[in-house]
Amino acid sequence: MPDLTQLIGHWGYSAIFLIVILGSIGIPVPEEAIMFLAGLLVWEKKLELSVVLIVGFLSTVIGDNLGYWAGRTYGERQSSATDKSSSLVPNAWT
Numbered sequence: 001m002p003d004l005t006q007l008i009g010h011w012g013y014s015a016i017f018l019i020v021i022l023g024s025i026g027i028p029v030p031e032e033a034i035m036f037l038a039g040l041l042v043w044e045k046k047l048e049l050s051v052v053l054i055v056g057f058l059s060t061v062i063g064d065n066l067g068y069w070a071g072r073t074y075g076e077r078q079s080s081a082t083d084k085s086s087s088l089v090p091n092a093w094t
Helices: 004-011 013-025 031-043 049-082
Strands: none
Touching (some): 004 013, 004 031, 013 031, 013 049, 031 049
16 A cells, blocks of 8 residues: 555645545545544645645535435436335335
């Protein structure tokens, strides 16, 4: 596994943005570790706290919305393709 500190040090805020978005969508990436390392780099004065907070917040919100949109758009088609009898929502509610 690559050194995450070097990744953030080289790519900066864009690495934080991309990894946190991927984690918020649902892809298993170490988004909490990235934010921890970003905090460490802020403490070492290599990154700005205000920018890290804004990037972290925006990437989380955008990633959550993208995950919701993907589930809303493709989730029903995926669940209906597998088995209609295993639905979690009764037909009267749909």
